[in-house]
Amino acid sequence: MTASSSAHSGTDFNRILIDVALTALIAFAILGPIVGLKTEAPQGGLVLQQRWGWVASFVAIIAAGRLALHLLVWNRPSWVTPQHVKRWGWSAMAVGVAAFVIGLITTDSPLGFLAQIHAQLPAWFVAFGVFAFLAGAWLAYSAASETVEGKAAQSGFVQAVEPYGKYFGVALLVIGVLLPFIPGVDRRIVDLGILMLTYVMLGWGLNIVVGLAGLLDLGYVAFYAVGAYSYALLATIYFPLWFGDGITPWSFWLVLPLAGLLAGLWGIILGFPVLRLRGDYLAIVTLAFGEIIRVILINWYDFTNGPNGISDIPRPSFFGIPFTNDENGFAATFGLSYSPIQRIIFLYYVILVLALITNFVTMRLRRLPIGRAWEALREDEIACRSLGINTTNTKLTAFAIGAMFGGFAGSFFATRQGFVSPESFVFMESAIILAIVVLGGLGSQIGVVIAAIVVIGAFELFRELAFLKAIMPDGFDPAQYRMLAVGIAMVLIMRWRPRGLVTKRDPSIFLKEKKAVSADLVAQGHG
Amino acid sequence: MEYFLEQLINGITLGSIYGLIAIGYTMVYGIIGMINFAHGDIFMVGAFISLIAILAIGLTASASFALLLLALLLVLAIAMILASAYNWTVERVAYRPLRGSFRLAPLISAIGMSIVLQEFVRIAQGGRPKPMPALISGGVDLVHTTTAQGEFVVRLSTMQIIIIVTTLALMALFTALITRTSLGRAQRSCEQDMKMASLLGIDVNKTISITFIMGASLAAVAGLMFFLRYGVIDFYIGFLAGVKAFTAAVLGGIGSIPGAMLGGLVMGLIEVFWSAYFSVEYKDVASFAMLAVVLIFLPQGLLGKPEVEKV
Numbered sequence: 031m032t033a034s035s036s037a038h039s040g041t042d043f044n045r046i047l048i049d050v051a052l053t054a055l056i057a058f059a060i061l062g063p064i065v066g067l068k069t070e071a072p073q074g075g076l077v078l079q080q081r082w083g084w085v086a087s088f089v090a091i092i093a094a095g096r097l098a099l100h101l102l103v104w105n106r107p108s109w110v111t112p113q114h115v116k117r118w119g120w121s122a123m124a125v126g127v128a129a130f131v132i133g134l135i136t137t138d139s140p141l142g143f144l145a146q147i148h149a150q151l152p153a154w155f156v157a158f159g160v161f162a163f164l165a166g167a168w169l170a171y172s173a174a175s176e177t178v179e180g181k182a183a184q185s186g187f188v189q190a191v192e193p194y195g196k197y198f199g200v201a202l203l204v205i206g207v208l209l210p211f212i213p214g215v216d217r218r219i220v221d222l223g224i225l226m227l228t229y230v231m232l233g234w235g236l237n238i239v240v241g242l243a244g245l246l247d248l249g250y251v252a253f254y255a256v257g258a259y260s261y262a263l264l265a266t267i268y269f270p271l272w273f274g275d276g277i278t279p280w281s282f283w284l285v286l287p288l289a290g291l292l293a294g295l296w297g298i299i300l301g302f303p304v305l306r307l308r309g310d311y312l313a314i315v316t317l318a319f320g321e322i323i324r325v326i327l328i329n330w331y332d333f334t335n336g337p338n339g340i341s342d343i344p345r346p347s348f349f350g351i352p353f354t355n356d357e358n359g360f361a362a363t364f365g366l367s368y369s370p371i372q373r374i375i376f377l378y379y380v381i382l383v384l385a386l387i388t389n390f391v392t393m394r395l396r397r398l399p400i401g402r403a404w405e406a407l408r409e410d411e412i413a414c415r416s417l418g419i420n421t422t423n424t425k426l427t428a429f430a431i432g433a434m435f436g437g438f439a440g441s442f443f444a445t446r447q448g449f450v451s452p453e454s455f456v457f458m459e460s461a462i463i464l465a466i467v468v469l470g471g472l473g474s475q476i477g478v479v480i481a482a483i484v485v486i487g488a489f490e491l492f493r494e495l496a497f498l499k500a501i502m503p504d505g506f507d508p509a510q511y512r513m514l515a516v517g518i519a520m521v522l523i524m525r526w527r528p529r530g531l532v533t534k535r536d537p538s539i540f541l542k543e544k545k546a547v548s549a550d551l552v553a554q555g556h557g
Numbered sequence: 558m559e560y561f562l563e564q565l566i567n568g569i570t571l572g573s574i575y576g577l578i579a580i581g582y583t584m585v586y587g588i589i590g591m592i593n594f595a596h597g598d599i600f601m602v603g604a605f606i607s608l609i610a611i612l613a614i615g616l617t618a619s620a621s622f623a624l625l626l627l628a629l630l631l632v633l634a635i636a637m638i639l640a641s642a643y644n645w646t647v648e649r650v651a652y653r654p655l656r657g658s659f660r661l662a663p664l665i666s667a668i669g670m671s672i673v674l675q676e677f678v679r680i681a682q683g684g685r686p687k688p689m690p691a692l693i694s695g696g697v698d699l700v701h702t703t704t705a706q707g708e709f710v711v712r713l714s715t716m717q718i719i720i721i722v723t724t725l726a727l728m729a730l731f732t733a734l735i736t737r738t739s740l741g742r743a744q745r746s747c748e749q750d751m752k753m754a755s756l757l758g759i760d761v762n763k764t765i766s767i768t769f770i771m772g773a774s775l776a777a778v779a780g781l782m783f784f785l786r787y788g789v790i791d792f793y794i795g796f797l798a799g800v801k802a803f804t805a806a807v808l809g810g811i812g813s814i815p816g817a818m819l820g821g822l823v824m825g826l827i828e829v830f831w832s833a834y835f836s837v838e839y840k841d842v843a844s845f846a847m848l849a850v851v852l853i854f855l856p857q858g859l860l861g862k863p864e865v866e867k868v
Binding site: 056059060063064065067068069070071076077078240246303304306307309310311313314315317318319321322325326328329457458461464465468472510511513514516517518519520521524525528529 | 586591592602605606608609610612613638639642643645646650651654655658659660661662663664665666668669670671672673675676677678680681682683685687688689796800803804807838839841842845846848849852853856
């Protein structure tokens, strides 16, 4: 679909109208039955509730959007130039910012003149502002990419920012270390930090399997589950059984290596059957193995307590000193006044250290022969074999080490939550972790961090979208739409940036000088 | 013996449903070399559309049998058309732009579309299971034995007969379509070498779209059958059915339609016999373990050709 500058703008317009009409028809076919006729069971039997208003608005939005795309991007009338579109894009952004600001300052303030007209109006302004800003930004960006000056400006911007790229990781690390002590950071933000760091660690673990060794693993959540359940079972049942109750404050530190070992073992067990599989087949089998673990966890009631899960999991202690409010607690020992946030901050630093250990081990392994074998396996397995590299051992090592870090993260998850159940280990988790790894860019460590922050941050952001709550009818809960947004984002990001956010990779070994290569040159691996 | 016979009938019925979905997987994999992760959810959407259509028409079990069949045919047609719209859109939005790019991108995109479909139906229709009383009842008693504990009847219900007959008819239709029409030829040539096919004048985009539409129609049929047989659906049935149907497609030999149907039957029989004779909770484990076993020992499937890897 190219921008056609034909002299027959009459027929062009006809074609555009037919295309928009077809789009509206298909949108109606898709949205009509499922959205328009909702099945409800008021008294037990199913009846249909009609919601054609929603269908009409959605179809209208889709048709209008398609028409706008045609007119502004694909089949522009000849008098519309990229500069025009760019200017409109910028003005839309400006209007969006203005509306957003007006909406915000009139919401609950003495300047509430908008609210006097209609109670919902400020929220509508905010929503319109966001939408106009995003649409304008996209228009301006796509129009700028079309002109030579625009492209030059973009690459100029990229080149100016690049030398500071390596400081970005350092900056993130500093922020990460200091986060609990930044003024204004409360318990919620530290909790969010813990969640993000858990996913960063999981992403780094999966990065070993998918990014470095090129093995498509869709069942990574199984290792997470094995780590969590081994910690839960060992700490609540078996360690007190074998060593007495005094072991409980130390249980986290003692069980952590065991959990990693067990997860690594399961990684090897998983690895054996899939040695000969490639690509999509490997993905499906690992998905199936992940589901097998979940089904076993739900159904093996005697061992894992089934769907009820395991609760009362001991919390970690500060190397033997518990975080309680008595004389031998952490606060009393160090002369501080007791506050529940001390345990949270300790958990935060535990996961930070665990994640940094993952990163450190990965970076060192990349320089060892095994790491180079992983990357060779990803690039070309047959060449690997013909060079004498034992691909079986290489694959099993990748699975085992990736699984081990997943197991560590699982133990941490169990101790932080205090409760594990099979519900936390569904396929969706694997999909999100894989999305984080692919979005960050396969094999790129800093990319995984950025992607985890973006994905988890956006996830949590959904709870905060108060303005959406105000403009939609009652009962609209933005948190319900999080997974839908994740799915849409996965599709859109693959169209925009299939190689991930970070587009440069540092090679592990080099002949003369270390030059970063483009991510396009890194193979995606077939398993 | 009677128990075995009853489970055999159940297994064949379930297997037919899996087979119909598996054909969709195998056709898409054959032509673009990619698993359509969202296909299982198209099956789920087909089931929901059938439910809504049945409710909209106001069909109840008290109608006469001929009227029921006619109305169900109408519902079938509606479900097939609308499910095709879904799959066509999925292909246009998520797969076509990524054709020829980096291999993981269509996979992530497919998983994303699967999530979108599930969540879309969950949000629009509610997360609770939707039950409906059986529309078609009655059947044929095959074996009637009286033992010391009481009577045992092996019954072939009308619904099961309908499912098996419809599946056989559709399979014959689609096999004829693939082997005897120019559309089928175009599909087979795209499977073998897409570039060459387009050089010879075949519209590859259109052929791929039609493949997706055909797969979706079969999944919609499977959805309607599933709903009529089991009487309750929810937004999550697509995921499990999808993985099992893909296993069936692989078991039968990916790219082969009779293989997909055969694989579906085998999967259905395994699942039913495992739940009947061993344990119901672990039937999914049995199906997934079957997948692993098939891929390790027989990667080309039962009816497939062994793939020679060119270096």
